[in-house]
Amino acid sequence: MAGILFIISAPSGSGKSTLVGELRQQVSGVDFAVSWTTRAPRGSEEDGREYHFTTREEFQRMTDAGLFLEYAEVFGKDLYGTPRQSLDDALASGHDLMLDIDVQGAAQVRSKMPEAVSIFVLPPNPKELRTRLRNRSRAEGVMNEGELYRRLSEASREIEKYRDYGYILINDSLPRAVAQLEAIVQAERFYRNGETIAYRSRRVLEVAAACLQSNSQERLKPVLEAFGIDGLTGQQQLPFGDDSDDD
Ligand code: ADP
Ligand code: 5GP
Numbered sequence: 001m002a003g004i005l006f007i008i009s010a011p012s013g014s015g016k017s018t019l020v021g022e023l024r025q026q027v028s029g030v031d032f033a034v035s036w037t038t039r040a041p042r043g044s045e046e047d048g049r050e051y052h053f054t055t056r057e058e059f060q061r062m063t064d065a066g067l068f069l070e071y072a073e074v075f076g077k078d079l080y081g082t083p084r085q086s087l088d089d090a091l092a093s094g095h096d097l098m099l100d101i102d103v104q105g106a107a108q109v110r111s112k113m114p115e116a117v118s119i120f121v122l123p124p125n126p127k128e129l130r131t132r133l134r135n136r137s138r139a140e141g142v143m144n145e146g147e148l149y150r151r152l153s154e155a156s157r158e159i160e161k162y163r164d165y166g167y168i169l170i171n172d173s174l175p176r177a178v179a180q181l182e183a184i185v186q187a188e189r190f191y192r193n194g195e196t197i198a199y200r201s202r203r204v205l206e207v208a209a210a211c212l213q214s215n216s217q218e219r220l221k222p223v224l225e226a227f228g229i230d231g232l233t234g235q236q237q238l239p240f241g242d243d244s245d246d247d
Helices: 016-026 056-064 084-093 103-112 126-139 145-164 174-193 203-211 217-226
Strands: 005-009 030-032 035-037 051-053 068-074 078-083 096-100 117-122 167-170
Touching: 005 016, 005 103, 005 174, 016 030, 016 096, 016 174, 030 084, 035 056, 056 068, 056 078, 068 084, 068 103, 078 084, 078 103, 084 096, 096 103, 103 145, 117 145, 117 174, 126 145, 145 217, 167 174, 167 203, 167 217, 174 203
Parallel strands: 005 096, 005 117, 030 096, 035 051, 117 167
Antiparallel strands: 035 078, 068 078
16 A cells, blocks of 8 residues: 555553544544444444444454454454455555554454554553553443453453564553654654655654664563563563552
């Protein structure tokens, strides 16, 4: 494709949708694929905006018809898939495309399109992740503890896959993470498409370079440790979680 394909993944509750929402407001020329899912709408979600909501039967029909670029069962529960059409549309318009997909979907897309730029978002620690998941549930007026723990318990397994991603964002301060995401998009446009960057804005190249996985080991170490993951092997060491100070 003429544009750049961006993949963004994160453990649920890390703030990925919030980050992507901010990016949409600030950067033009990036299309955002609307996935299909069998899960029920959450909070104020609208069909066709955050997701196309559908049944398992319909999803299966779409799979059989080859309509998905990738799809996966996430949290062993619901199916999620990226429509091929989103790629065709971005291709036709020469826009970049951003896919907000899980680690399984990201692996499928990377194997088909190795040139994709992939970004992994991490929360600063498990406690903050739990707080964010809780806050989101409260704001949406639903408190499903089973769902919350299903998502929390998947987090470490997802984080183990961070090595497959080119860029790492630690979403501690939201404004900083938004600026980093924007810098990554601008830097990739600069390097791949020769898009100009004003001289005074060259700092975005430094910001993006600092987020490359190869330059992120120091920032990553405490986060991986907090999730019980060995920084060297990328493998889980101990079960994480300290429920003693539940809020
Ligand atoms: P995800 O898309 O990764 O599942 P969301 O974007 O829905 O996560 O964010 C989960 C919750 O965390 C939301 O309530 C959101 O407002 C909040 N949040 C996002 N980023 C931050 C941040 N940097 N600091 C504090 N809260 C955040
Ligand atoms: P949520 O239910 O919180 O909206 O999303 C749960 C997970 O599904 C997130 O990790 C999100 O990135 C992922 N996801 C959303 N759409 C897709 C998709 O089309 N394909 C895949 N593989 N994962 C998706």
